[in-house]
Amino acid sequence: MYAINHAATALLIKKNKPELPLWPLLISVQLVEIGWVIFNYLGIEHYSVTTGKLHLDFLPYSHSVFSGVLAALLSYVILTPGFKNRKLAIAFAIGVLSHIAIDLIFHEHDIRLFPFAEHPVWGLGIIKYPLVNFILELLYGIGCWWYFGGNKKLLAVIIIFNLADLPTMFASGDALNPLKLYPFILPTFILIQILLTWYFVWRYARQKPVGTRSSN
Numbered sequence: 001m002y003a004i005n006h007a008a009t010a011l012l013i014k015k016n017k018p019e020l021p022l023w024p025l026l027i028s029v030q031l032v033e034i035g036w037v038i039f040n041y042l043g044i045e046h047y048s049v050t051t052g053k054l055h056l057d058f059l060p061y062s063h064s065v066f067s068g069v070l071a072a073l074l075s076y077v078i079l080t081p082g083f084k085n086r087k088l089a090i091a092f093a094i095g096v097l098s099h100i101a102i103d104l105i106f107h108e109h110d111i112r113l114f115p116f117a118e119h120p121v122w123g124l125g126i127i128k129y130p131l132v133n134f135i136l137e138l139l140y141g142i143g144c145w146w147y148f149g150g151n152k153k154l155l156a157v158i159i160i161f162n163l164a165d166l167p168t169m170f171a172s173g174d175a176l177n178p179l180k181l182y183p184f185i186l187p188t189f190i191l192i193q194i195l196l197t198w199y200f201v202w203r204y205a206r207q208k209p210v211g212t213r214s215s216n
């Protein structure tokens with residue numbers, strides 16, 4: 001799943017725990033992806049371009065089910081005593097788990113159960129069907145916005161970032177060659193998307209929906 005819709009997941013958590021600040025929730029839903037970016041920069045994980053298609057291939061440390069659960073547990077353990085806020089710790093752990101759960105639906109067969117074992121490996125593979133992928137992600141993002149009760153600017157952010165993902169979703173053939181030559185391009189592109197979607201979702205989700213502003 002693309003950055004904007006992982007970010008939109010934070011809205012679901014925020015709606016259920018309105019007293020919690022949004023920014024840690026935005027970090028939680030992308031913690032796994034930040035790990036992927038760092039591991040790609042370090043050459044520990046890698047993607048590939050084969051038969052004119054982009055494959056995420058090797059991401060066992062950031063994106064295994066075990067690592068997701070471990071990251072959620074560690075987050076919970078660290079946040080509970082540190083900030084003395086068990087509610088935040090639980091919400092953060094749920095955010096971390098949401099990332100792996102959603103990626104299991106969209107990714108190809110590349111999410112392992114354990115980081116050091118090749119099998120079992122899962123992924124429903126919606127990413128292989130770009131149009132279906134786009135429609136489902138857009139509907140999911142809008143669904144999160146609707147559940148949250150966001151304003152029109154937040155809706156615009158979700159739609160615009162989803163539209164901006166179309167070229168990547170449909171990318172194929174020789175146009176992907178630069179990604180082969182320069183392996184830093186994809187993690188940098190994803191990192192920029194994460195940062196931008198963090199900012200814009202955080203900025204516009206803090207504003208109340210139009211019409212409810214007068215109360216405060």
Ligand SMILES: [Zn+2]
Pocket residue numbers: 001032033063099103
């Ligand atoms: Zn991911």
